[in-house]
Amino acid sequence: MGTLSNGPLESLDQWDDDVRARYRKDRNKEEFRVYDESTPQVVRDFYRQNHALQTLEFARAKRAEYGTLNKTEMGIWEAMERLNELVDDSDPDTDLSQIEHNLQTAEAIRADGHPRWFQLTGFIHDLGKVLTMWGEPQWAVVGDTFPVGCRWSEKIVYPEYFSANPDSTNPELMSRYGVYEEQCGLENVNLSWGHDEYLYHVTKPYLPEEAQYMIRYHSWYSAHREMDYQYLMSDHDMQMMDSVRKFNPYDLYSKSAVKPELATLKPYYEGLVSEFFPAKIRW
Numbered sequence: 580m581g582t583l584s585n586g587p588l589e590s591l592d593q594w595d596d597d598v599r600a601r602y603r604k605d606r607n608k609e610e611f612r613v614y615d616e617s618t619p620q621v622v623r624d625f626y627r628q629n630h631a632l633q634t635l636e637f638a639r640a641k642r643a644e645y646g647t648l649n650k651t652e653m654g655i656w657e658a659m660e661r662l663n664e665l666v667d668d669s670d671p672d673t674d675l676s677q678i679e680h681n682l683q684t685a686e687a688i689r690a691d692g693h694p695r696w697f698q699l700t701g702f703i704h705d706l707g708k709v710l711t712m713w714g715e716p717q718w719a720v721v722g723d724t725f726p727v728g729c730r731w732s733e734k735i736v737y738p739e740y741f742s743a744n745p746d747s748t749n750p751e752l753m754s755r756y757g758v759y760e761e762q763c764g765l766e767n768v769n770l771s772w773g774h775d776e777y778l779y780h781v782t783k784p785y786l787p788e789e790a791q792y793m794i795r796y797h798s799w800y801s802a803h804r805e806m807d808y809q810y811l812m813s814d815h816d817m818q819m820m821d822s823v824r825k826f827n828p829y830d831l832y833s834k835s836a837v838k839p840e841l842a843t844l845k846p847y848y849e850g851l852v853s854e855f856f857p858a859k860i861r862w
């Protein structure tokens with residue numbers, strides 16, 4: 580399907596699986612960031628590309644390009660179907676389809692009695708991966724996200740790969756705060772471009788603020804897991820990042836042996852989607 584050759588990963592899921600392995604519940608904290616031979620070469624190659632190519636200029640350009648939401652108009656369900664076609668058809672061996680991962684995340688949130696907007700957030704959180712529709716390479720769709728335009732945290736996986744990033748030769752971008760200021764607030768900070776940032780712009784008008792943070796920062800592991808980068812956050816951001824922490828276990832640990840049945844669950848999620856979203860939204 581063409582989207583596959585757009586990077587070293589065999590499928591976009593391979594990155595998600597790698598994050599799951601990194602933060603496995605039975606792994607102790609020291610083990611979390613240990614990378615060894617068990618990490619597939621393609622995943623390492625993926626990070627090598629991602630770290631070398633996600634520059635401040637690139638993230639700004641993509642945000643400007645996609646931020647106008649002029650690519651297409653489609654409903655949430657259509658995006659879900661497109662995503663399944665794009666990602667899963669290219670990877671027939673996947674143990675869980677994109678829609679199944681979204682459903683399991685949402686169902687786990689629902690089972691814990693969380694509000695409807697939170698369930699919906701679980702259901703749609705990965706829809707930004709439709710970026711592959713417009714030919715974006717894997718390194719600009721998935722991967723751990725991180726601020727660009729300032730020094731990279733040592734807590735980002737494979738920090739050594741950043742030496743190939745052109746920003747590393749610009750001292751202005753390599754200070755602690757870089758182009759930002761201490762506690763300037765995340766609204767002023769550019770993160771590396773990917774499915775999180777994109778879906779945030781698409782869904783922002785329709786969702787409560789906690790949901791916006793969950794969507795926008797769910798792959799920013801060096802912040803929500805490793806607790807770094809607090810020096811860029813406002814007090815309000817610090818509070819809101821708690822919602823990202825609340826969301827993350829559902830993304831990582833809701834994978835179960837039982838596949839969710841879309842046919843059975845569809846009426847419920849149709850109700851949820853139409854409660855918050857119009858029939859079509861801009862992408």
Ligand code: FE
Binds near residue numbers: 704705
């Ligand atoms: Fe994601």
Ligand code: FE
Binds near residue numbers: 595705830
């Ligand atoms: Fe996910």
